[in-house]
Amino acid sequence: MVKSKRGFASMDAEKQRNIASKGGKAAHEKGTAHEFTSDEAREAGRKGGESGKRSVQKV
Numbered sequence: 204m205v206k207s208k209r210g211f212a213s214m215d216a217e218k219q220r221n222i223a224s225k226g227g228k229a230a231h232e233k234g235t236a237h238e239f240t241s242d243e244a245r246e247a248g249r250k251g252g253e254s255g256k257r258s259v260q261k262v
Contacts, residue, residue, distance in 0.1 A: 230236035
């Protein structure tokens, strides 16, 4: 049984991007959007790099 795409998933990529962009802009205007500090961004990048390395080592 194949599920049909509904809602957001049924839209083309450009329309999804447009809606998501509006949401991000609204969050920043409202002041509720998270903004990474340099340290947070560095830590997130390090974790992502480690995660990628692990999956390669398992192969």
